[in-house]
Amino acid sequence: MKTGGYLCTGCGIGERLDTKSLESVAVREGRIAFCKTHDFLCSQAGVDMIKADMAAEGDDKVSKAVIMACSRRAKTESFNFGAVPTARVNLREGVIWIRPEGSEHDETTQEMAADYIRMGCAEVKAMQQADASGEQGKNNHIMVVGGGITGMTAALEASKAGYYASIIEKSERLGGVMGQLKQRQPEHSPFQNPQDTGVAALIAAVEADDKITVYLNSTIAKTAGAPGRFEVDIASSVGAGTHAEFGAIVQATGFTPYDANKLPEFSYGKSPNVVTQLELEALARAAGDGPIKRADGKVVENVVFVQCAGQRSTKEGHLSYCSGHCCATSIKQAMYFKDSNPEIETTVLFDDIRTPGAGGENFYRSAQDKFVTFRKGKVSTVDVKGNELQVNFKDLILDEDAHMGADLVVLATGMLPNSGTDIDTMKDKDASGEVKVSVESILNLNYRQGPDMPQLVNGFTDSHFICFPYE
Numbered sequence: 001m002k003t004g005g006y007l008c009t010g011c012g013i014g015e016r017l018d019t020k021s022l023e024s025v026a027v028r029e030g031r032i033a034f035c036k037t038h039d040f041l042c043s044q045a046g047v048d049m050i051k052a053d054m055a056a057e058g059d060d061k062v063s064k065a066v067i068m069a070c071s072r073r074a075k076t077e078s079f080n081f082g083a084v085p086t087a088r089v090n091l092r093e094g095v096i097w098i099r100p101e102g103s104e105h106d107e108t109t110q111e112m113a114a115d116y117i118r119m120g121c122a123e124v125k126a127m128q129q130a131d132a133s134g135e136q137g138k139n140n141h142i143m144v145v146g147g148g149i150t151g152m153t154a155a156l157e158a159s160k161a162g163y164y165a166s167i168i169e170k171s172e173r174l175g176g177v178m179g180q181l182k183q184r185q186p187e188h189s190p191f192q193n194p195q196d197t198g199v200a201a202l203i204a205a206v207e208a209d210d211k212i213t214v215y216l217n218s219t220i221a222k223t224a225g226a227p228g229r230f231e232v233d234i235a236s237s238v239g240a241g242t243h244a245e246f247g248a249i250v251q252a253t254g255f256t257p258y259d260a261n262k263l264p265e266f267s268y269g270k271s272p273n274v275v276t277q278l279e280l281e282a283l284a285r286a287a288g289d290g291p292i293k294r295a296d297g298k299v300v301e302n303v304v305f306v307q308c309a310g311q312r313s314t315k316e317g318h319l320s321y322c323s324g325h326c327c328a329t330s331i332k333q334a335m336y337f338k339d340s341n342p343e344i345e346t347t348v349l350f351d352d353i354r355t356p357g358a359g360g361e362n363f364y365r366s367a368q369d370k371f372v373t374f375r376k377g378k379v380s381t382v383d384v385k386g387n388e389l390q391v392n393f394k395d396l397i398l399d400e401d402a403h404m405g406a407d408l409v410v411l412a413t414g415m416l417p418n419s420g421t422d423i424d425t426m427k428d429k430d431a432s433g434e435v436k437v438s439v440e441s442i443l444n445l446n447y448r449q450g451p452d453m454p455q456l457v458n459g460f461t462d463s464h465f466i467c468f469p470y471e
C-alpha cells in the first residue's frame with residue numbers, strides 16, 4: 001500500500017518546468033513512494049498506467065495518488081479513481097499559465113511548482129475516503145415550489161429520472177402566468193408563428209403521473225434542515241396543513257408583473273385603452289378567433305406597442321434590467337392582430353429589439369413579412385384625446401420629435417422575480433443603524449441568517465445561501 005505520484009509533461013508543462021527536479025521533490029520531500037512522468041497523462045494510456053498501479057497486489061498496490069498536471073476542475077472524468085484518495089496539483093493553470101515567460105522568471109516559476117507539489121503530497125496524506133454517516137438514506141423526493149410551466153416541467157423531468165416530486169402551488173390551479181396566455185412564441189423551426197402554450201397538456205401529464213403530488217392553495221410555512229434532509233411545513237388556505245421531508249428543492253415561483261401604475265406618463269390607469277401585455281392576453285383570449293376589442297367594445301384597428309416601459313432605465317422606481325421576453329411578446333401580440341386582419345395598423349416603438357433564444361430573429365423577420373411596423377423611437381408620453389390616444393416619441397433615426405394616434409396602446413412592462421431579497425433596496429434601519437430585512441418569504445427558511453435568499457444582481461438569487469443553514 002503506497003502513494004504514487006504522476007507528473008504530466010503535456011500542455012507545455014515539460015517545456016516550462018524542470019520535471020526531473022520536480023520528481024525528486026515529490027519523492028524526497030513529499031515522501032511518496034515514486035513519481036512517474038507521462039507526456040499525456042489524461043490519455044487512455046496515461047490513465048491506464050495509473051489504474052494498473054492501483055489494481056496491483058500487495059506492496060505494489062497504490063492506495064493514494066497525487067496527479068501533478070492541470071486544474072482539479074479539468075479532466076475530472078479521467079482522474080476519477082472512485083474510492084482511491086487522489087490529490088490534484090495544478091501545474092498548468094496554477095503555475096505555467098500565470099507565470100511570465102523569460103529566463104529571469106524560470107527560477108521562481110520552478111519554486112512555485114515545487115511548492116505546489118509539496119502541498120499536494122502533504123494533502124494526500126490526510127485524505128481518506130469518507131464513510132457514509134449512516135444517519136439517513138437518500139431522499140428521492142423533490143419539492144417544487146410553483147405550479148407554472150417551469151415547476152410542472154421540473155416535476156415531470158424529475159419523475160422521468162426516477163424521483164418523486166411534490167408541487168406546492170399557491171393558487172387554486174396549475175398553469176401560472178403561461179396559463180393566462182392565448183399563445184406563446186414558437187419553440188420549433190421555422191419560428192414564424194405563435195403556437196399553443198402547451199399548458200393544458202402539461203397539466204394533464206402532471207395529473208396522470210403517479211410520482212407527482214400536487215398541493216393547490218398551498219404555501220410553505222417553514223423550511224428547516226439542509227440539502228438532502230429538508231423538513232417542510234406546508235400550509236393550506238382551504239384545509240389542514242401537512243409536514244413532509246424532501247431531499248431537494250426547486251424554486252419555480254415565477255414573477256410578478258411590474259406595476260404599470262408607476263408609469264403615469266403613459267396614461268396607464270387614466271385610460272382603459274392603455275394596457276399591459278398581460279392585459280392584452282386577456283383581451284385576446286376573450287376575443288377567441290374573432291377580432292380583439294377594447295374594454296369599450298370597439299374593434300381595435302390601430303395598436304401601438306411601447307417597448308421597455310419602465311425598464312432598462314435608471315429613473316427612480318424603474319427596472320434597471322431588461323426582462324428579456326417583452327420584445328418577443330410584443331412581436332407575438334402584433335401577430336394576434338395581423339393574423340386576424342392584415343389591415344390592422346400595428347406599430348412597435350423600440351429602442352432595441354432583443355429576441356434571445358432559438359429562432360428569435362426568424363420570429364422578428366416573420367413579423368416584418370406580415371407588415372408589422374418596427375420604428376426605432378423612445379416614447380415620452382401617451383396623451384388621452386377623447387376615446388383615442390396620442391403616442392409622443394422621439395424618432396431615434398431621424399432624431400426628431402414625432403407622434404402617432406392609436407386606439408390601443410400596449411406597454412411592454414417588465415418582470416419582478418418572486419424570490420429572494422434585494423438587500424440593496426432595503427432602507428429601513430433599526431436603532432443601531434443595522435438594515436432591517438423584512439421579507440415576505442416564499443420558502444420561510446428556518447435559518448439563522450434570514451428567511452429568504454439574497455438577490456445577487458437583477459433579481460437573480462444566491463441559491464448557495466440555502467446550502468449553509470448555520471442552524
Ligand code: SF4
Nearest residue numbers: 008010011042069070
Ligand atoms: S490536460 Fe492535463 S493531464 Fe491532459 S495533457 Fe494537459 S496537463 Fe496533462
Ligand code: SF4
Nearest residue numbers: 308322323324326327
Ligand atoms: S426584452 Fe425588449 S422590451 Fe423587454 S426590456 Fe428588453 S429590450 Fe426592452
